[in-house]
Amino acid sequence: xxxxxxxxxFLSLMLAGxxxxxxxxxMGSAVVIFMGSDMPWFGLSTxxxxxxxxxxxxxxxxxxxxxxxxxxxxxxxxxxxxxxxATAVLGRGPGMLPIVAILVAMLLGGISGSGAALAAAIGGxxxxxxxxxxxxxxxxATVIGSATATDILIPPSLGFVIYAIMVSGVSxxxxxxxxxxxxxxxxVALIFPAWWLSRKHGFGAVESQLxxxxxxxxxxxxxxxxxxxxxxxxxxxxxxxxxxxxxxxAAAWVLFIGLAIHxxxxxxxxxxxxxxxxxxxxxxxxxxxxxxIFAYCIDTIGLAEPxxxxxxxxxxxxxxTLIVVLVVFKLLGMFLDGVSLFLVxxxxxxxxxxxxxxxxxWFGVLICMVTALGQFTPPLAVNLLVSCRLAGVPVERTLPxxxxxxxxFIAAIVAVIFMPxxxxxxxxxxxx
Numbered sequence: 001x002x003x004x005x006x007x008x009x010f011l012s013l014m015l016a017g018x019x020x021x022x023x024x025x026x027m028g029s030a031v032v033i034f035m036g037s038d039m040p041w042f043g044l045s046t047x048x049x050x051x052x053x054x055x056x057x058x059x060x061x062x063x064x065x066x067x068x069x070x071x072x073x074x075x076x077x078x079x080x081x082x083x084x085x086a087t088a089v090l091g092r093g094p095g096m097l098p099i100v101a102i103l104v105a106m107l108l109g110g111i112s113g114s115g116a117a118l119a120a121a122i123g124g125x126x127x128x129x130x131x132x133x134x135x136x137x138x139x140x141a142t143v144i145g146s147a148t149a150t151d152i153l154i155p156p157s158l159g160f161v162i163y164a165i166m167v168s169g170v171s172x173x174x175x176x177x178x179x180x181x182x183x184x185x186x187x188v189a190l191i192f193p194a195w196w197l198s199r200k201h202g203f204g205a206v207e208s209q210l211x212x213x214x215x216x217x218x219x220x221x222x223x224x225x226x227x228x229x230x231x232x233x234x235x236x237x238x239x240x241x242x243x244x245x246x247x248x249x250a251a252a253w254v255l256f257i258g259l260a261i262h263x264x265x266x267x268x269x270x271x272x273x274x275x276x277x278x279x280x281x282x283x284x285x286x287x288x289x290x291x292x293i294f295a296y297c298i299d300t301i302g303l304a305e306p307x308x309x310x311x312x313x314x315x316x317x318x319x320x321t322l323i324v325v326l327v328v329f330k331l332l333g334m335f336l337d338g339v340s341l342f343l344v345x346x347x348x349x350x351x352x353x354x355x356x357x358x359x360x361x362w363f364g365v366l367i368c369m370v371t372a373l374g375q376f377t378p379p380l381a382v383n384l385l386v387s388c389r390l391a392g393v394p395v396e397r398t399l400p401x402x403x404x405x406x407x408x409f410i411a412a413i414v415a416v417i418f419m420p421x422x423x424x425x426x427x428x429x430x431x432x
Contacts, residue, residue: 002301006031010294010344020340021287028293035300047293054292055285057165062172063284065247066158068277072254073108075273077264078225079121082108083129085222088213094205095198097133098143099191101126105147106154106187107229119148119386127391134206138388138397139197142376145384145398146190146405149372153183155233158284159371162342163364167350170360172243173236177427178361182369182416189412193404224257237430284339291343298347307348308355318356322363322417325349326370333374334381341371362416365423369413377406 006027013023032046073079086100105122123144130140152159155176164172198204232250235241241249255273258265265273311321332341353363375383378395384402388395416422 002031002034006294006297006301020344021283021290024287024294024344025290028290028297031297031301032293046296050292050296051289054288054295060161060165060285060288062244062247063158063161064277064281065244065251066161067281067284068251068273069247069254071273071277071280072251072258072265073118073121075265075269076254076258077262078222078228078254078257079104079108080125081218081222081262082225083122083125084213085218085226088215088218092210092212094203095195097126097130097135097204098140098194098198101130101143102147102187102190102194105144106150106184108225118151119144119383120390122148123387123390127387130204132206133204133210135198135203137391137393139203139401141384141387141391141393142398142401142405143190143194144387144390145376145381146402146409147187148383148387149375149409150183150187150190152368152372152375153179153186153365155179157368158339159342159368160364162288162339163346163368166342166346167353167360167364170364173430174361174427175364176233176236176243177430178365178423179368181422181426182365182412185415185422186369186372186409186412189408190405193408197401197404224261228253228257287340287343294344295347308351311352312355318358319417321352321356322358322366325352326366326413326417329367330370330374330377333371334377342367359420359424361427362420362423366413366416369409369416373406373409373413376402378402 009030010023010027013026014020018026028050029047082104083100086104087097090096090100090103101122104126105118108118108122123141126144127137127140130143131137151157157176157179160175160179161172164170164175228250231253232246235249236243236246255265255270259267311324314321314324316324329341329345332345352358353360375381378384378399381395384395384398388398
């Protein structure tokens with residue numbers, strides 16, 4: 001009864017337009033007061049304790065720095081130079097600019113730390129270039145929106161940071177390593193519909209007539225950006241710094257590139273960069289705190305156990321249950337961002353992971369993949385909304401194209417489901 005009140009009340013508040021953090025906090029507080037009616041101050045001290053326990057975690061020190069990387073990345077000028085270099089390598093021709101956009105999004109996903117920031121940075125460069133080459137605006141927006149969804153899989157990923165905090169026994173470096181191969185697989189899967197649709201409909205016919213950028217000049221200008229993921233991931237693997245310290249290194253490096261190398265960030269811009277990152281970090285921290293209260297209520301009233309029993313009663317087996325969970329996560333991902341999804345629903349899923357014996361690292365990669373799929377699935381796909389805004393087209397104009405990219409991305413998810421070693425091989429050989 002109390003569990004139904006908690007979930008139904010939370011969903012009702014959210015549908016009424018109440019911010020998700022406030023909805024979790026209100027319903028969690030109501031349940032605590034109801035259960036603590038015979039305690040001093042109705043047990044309200046547990047609210048403060050649960051809130052503090054949720055945010056007072058060492059790995060969370062990395063979160064503001066990763067957010068700062070995303071804020072600085074959009075202004076650093078790295079995306080423009082990476083696009084020019086990729087074009088110099090791949091050349092010109094029908095279907096090549098979408099491939100450039102996807103490859104650059106995959107490479108820079110490990111720098112930006114934010115899918116929306118990556119979509120803004122790459123979209124600001126690529127959408128105009130694709131328009132001049134003869135690509136429809138809606139198709140260009142679809143390519144950018146889907147390509148930048150791989151950001152949540154390629155480290156540093158805020159989704160992995162949240163997952164590692166909430167799931168005990170899973171280390172952040174292990175998750176970072178596990179996401180690389182599936183992230184590359186998902187990006188390669190997106191290349192096929194981008195190339196095929198461009199060829200089929202004759203998009204980019206003007207592209208072959210455009211000049212090809214000089215290779216050595218573009219390589220020299222893009223080298224600072226190319227070094228970044230190697231510095232971050234290689235430094236963690238070599239033991240030079242922890243993932244938390246890597247976030248600081250990444251933030252300092254991207255700011256250094258913008259300030260001293262490309263000179264796209266001025267001293268006056270730093271205030272705006274820091275304010276953006278502080279504001280975003282504060283919002284995430286507040287959501288984390290209220291999610292801790294919500295998770296405390298779920299654990300106290302034993303809400304997760306009936307869910308496990310219900311799934312077992314369906315008789316679907318391990319794979320069947322996993323597919324149902326991923327489909328539900330995908331549907332929710334069409335309306336909620338990845339961080340909110342993890343904070344609200346992971347406490348309910350943890351007993352399910354243990355019950356069916358799923359590898360928590362593999363499962364973490366899978367739910368990040370379906371969350372990425374939700375980031376470019378209409379109607380409320382964050383990355384797609386950003387790219388559509390840049391392209392000046394409504395989201396519904398992307399419907400003839402986005403389905404092909406979704407099918408291709410789903411194929412990559414299915415591959416990881418039935419071949420877990422795609423996610424688990426790299427952490428194993430890396431010694432995690």
